[in-house]
Amino acid sequence: MTFEPLASDFYSYESLLTEREKQAIAELRAWLEADVKPIVGDYWERAEFPMQVVKPLAEHGVLSYGWDETKPFENSAVFRGFVAMELARVDASVATFVGVQNGLATGSISVCGSKEQREEWIPKLASGEVLGAFGLTEPLSGSDSAQGLRTTAKRDGDSWTLNGAKRWIGNATFSDITIIWAKDVDDNQVKGFIVPTSTPGYTATKIQGKISLRAVQNADITLEDVVVSESLRLQNANSFRDTASVLRLTRAEVAWAAVGTAIGAYEAAVKYAGERVQFGKTIGSHQLVQDLLVKSLGNITASLGMVVRVSEMLDRGEQRDEHSALAKAYTTARMRETVAWAREACGGNGITLEYDVARFFADAEALYSYEGTREMNTLIVGRKITGSAAFV
Known part of the structure; x- marks a missing residue:
């Protein structure tokens, strides 16, 4: 199959791929x-x-990129970013499903699990035989999860009892396992657990009435005396620092998905501008519409440059929290502008699903907030710049 570069990749970043x-x-x-x-x-x-x-998705290898236990991983972080962008360019909900399945659920086991846990679970997640979710956010704890986690874990011999609640957990209405992060009542440290969703006391209820990422199945989770064995505790997750190590790897791919969402809206607007006729000619020939499209392309091109560089740094082992945080904060802000300009270019038709732009416009709001709000990512970068933490 012949590879055709995207017209929206104006500076040809795809040429960096093998x-x-x-x-x-x-x-x-x-x-x-x-x-x-x-x-x-x-x-x-x-x-x-x-x-x-x-x-x-499994057959295309998308659910196993990055976590192959049988051979050294051959694909670059830049390639994985382009995959996330490609998914979001078509649908941000599908991209989010993959981000949860492959990035957060599988990633938690890869980064924080034992060799035995990786060998048991990663092939099943990569094939889609087992579907996963990631339970960190809570009804009363989002940005302050490092300190404010309320879900508890109590050890009793070779088992743990989990109690608490989680909210906004993607894939959780159909997942087979959920990675639950809970605070150990004995040492007050955050630990991770592979929780089969069939475990007594585990309940997931779909969140209704969303206006963004409507195809993503977010759920409220309740944990009432949920008992799991020590073998299901992520053996290398001993504090929130370990949780953060997972988020560091996935946050940059959210930035890539933000670029893809912007591209999806932009491409839909370009198509519409070439077909819609007003005042005797296509609206794409009007100066004001061209201005909207050029500003959109500028945002996309600048954002692509940032995420490519961040992924190159990850490939070299140089990426740190502040690098992925800046990428997530910047690209989602530019995405938000771009989808609004794309909707504006489509006029009234821009609010209908028929022309695609409305879906990207709405989905952008969720990407703007999840995996760290713009404000929280700004504070991570601000701490690096100034040497002072301004979180509270």
């Missing part, structure tokens, strides 16, 4: 365009997730 990586992107893009793009608007409107995409 030929093998370009081929993988081309195959993924063809499937997304043929089988996913035509259905996502309907699923978004019905607030349902298209479960039929899980198997093809």
Whole structure:
């Protein structure tokens, strides 16, 4: 299959990919365009997730990028970023599903699990045989999770009892396991647990009435005397620092997804501008519409440069919290501007699902907030700049 560069990649960042990586992107893009793009608007409107995409995602290797236990990982962080961008360019909900399954759930086991846990769970998650979720955020604890976690874990011999609640947990209505982060009542440190969702006392209830990422199945989780064995405790998760090490790896890919969401809206607006006729000519030939499109492309190009560089730093082992935090804060802010300009370019039709822009416009609001709000990521960078923490 021939790789065709995106017109929206104005400075040709995709040229940094190897030929093998370009081929993988081309195959993924063809499937997304043929089988996913035509259905996502309907699923978004019905607030349902298209479960039929899980198997093809696994077959394309998307659910195993980064965590292969059988051979050294061959794909770069830059390539993984382009995969996240490609998914979000078609649908941010599908990109979010992958981010939870592959980044947060599988990533937690890869980073914080024992060798035995990695060997048991990662192949099942990579194949889609087991679906995962990541339970950190709580009803009363979001940005302050490092200190304000209220879910508790109490050890009794070879088992642990978990009590508490989680909120906004993606994939949680259908996950087979959820990574639950809880505070050990004995040492007051945060620990992670692989919790099968069939465990007595575990309940997940779908959150209704969302206006963003409607296809993502977010849930409220309650944990009432949920008992799990010591073998299900992530053996290398001993404090919130270990939790943060997972988030550090996934935050940059959220920035990539933000770029993809901006591109999806921009491409829809460009298409509309070339078809919609007003005053005897296409609106794309009007100066004001061109201005909106050029500003959008500028945001996309600047954001792409940032995320490519951050991923290059990750490949070299140089990326730190402040680097991924700046990328997430900046790209989501530029995404928010871009989807608004794209909607504006489409006029009244920009608020309907028929023209795609409305879906990207709404979904951008969730990406702007999850995996660290702009404000929290700003404070992480601000601490590095000034040497002073201003979190409280």
